[in-house]
Amino acid sequence: MTNLKVHGTAPQDLEGDLASLRGDCARMVEHWTAPDRITALPVPASHIHGVTVPPASARLLDAMSDYGD
Template sequence: MSNTVVPRESEMSLAELRGDCARMAPHWVVPAKPAVRPVEPPRPHGVTVPPSSARMVDAMADYGN
């Protein structure tokens, strides 16, 4: 019978983990970044606001002036 203790993965030190990552990094492929086009904001359509509600919102300091 052997008295050799095999460390579990969770007992790996931070330095060992960083070393493993550094060795693996060259194998990771970074895809080319696609061209990003600006998205036009949606325009409201089919919305009806009663005049009394429009006046109320217009009178509120946060939304009016």
């Protein structure tokens, strides 16, 4: 048997407009947390490495069209 009870809040209008989306986001904001401040630490140059792509993969990617052309 299917439980049709709904728990929590869900968007009321799935085909809604921007105002509806903004309202949904405003209701969710209390559930989102972010750190007060993020401090980026410098990375030594010795930790930065290049990207190596095998020739077969490079040919495969080169043969792919961009954006479905």
